Amino acid sequence: MASLGELERAVMDLLWAGQEAATANTLRDRLAQSTRSEDGSAGHEGKDLAVTTVLTVLSRLERKGLVERERGTRPHRYQAVSSRADHTAELMHEVLGSAPDREAVLARFIGSVTDTEAETLRKLLGRS
Amino acid sequence: MASLGELERAVMDLLWAGQEAATANTLRDRLAQSTRSEDGSAGHEGKDLAVTTVLTVLSRLERKGLVERERGTRPHRYQAVSSRADHTAELMHEVLGSAPDREAVLARFIGSVTDTEAETLRKLLGRS
DNA sequence: GTTTTATTTCTACGTCACGTAGAAATTGCT
């Protein structure tokens, strides 16, 4: 259980971008903006979602454990449970975890990493 | 586009296990066997799928580019396009790729890797 | 070569996730 739909991801991206908790309305506006400002190439044009749509998505994201909401304030405020980096890293572990041959996977993975990233990794791993 | 359904995954696991190309019938049998031998805990019991079901799944996997079939022989023979390790590594790159903050993700990822694996990674990354 | 049998392709249905949103219920404000 991990994958997100297109809109779900768009919402998460917004939540991950602004570190502050946001309301459904705010998010709806930002979504409209993003969609509109997204390079004018032949894409899906500004859709201007209904607030209820955003609310539904937020609920689903909450159920998935990706979003947390403050129920106290009246326009509930939503925020991501973990940072995008954390979430992505978790995802990577999930993918890796389902493999019985973890070492082999890591080998292949490292094999196709950019030089810069390899360097980063060395740094991160430090000396034993 | 990457995730597999439950049955699709089961089939891929079989294809990845046996390195030889297999026919739909063979796979159906192996599936029945796996299902049956899977520890007897209260799970979904032996379903004994129809061959057409397996064929359908194989077609879908082919469309997704995970499976390749020899159309020459009469009972077509199917095999995985890439090894499980390769596929999993690819998946990891896919997940990582969709992040604008790759470095941060890698940091988190490394952060929660077992010591043994960290060691493996150091080895793989070679001298610094 | 025509009938029979194995194999593959087509078509289809139920379920579930997701995008989408109106209707209904809830709650805060005046």
Added chain:
DNA sequence: AGCAATTTCTACGTGACGTAGAAATAAAAC
């Protein structure tokens, strides 16, 4: 109390996936 904003319920369309029968095709048998 009455109104307006907000949230929850309910619902529909679409597409993926598990599942498989019906139809087409090809190989084998006679």
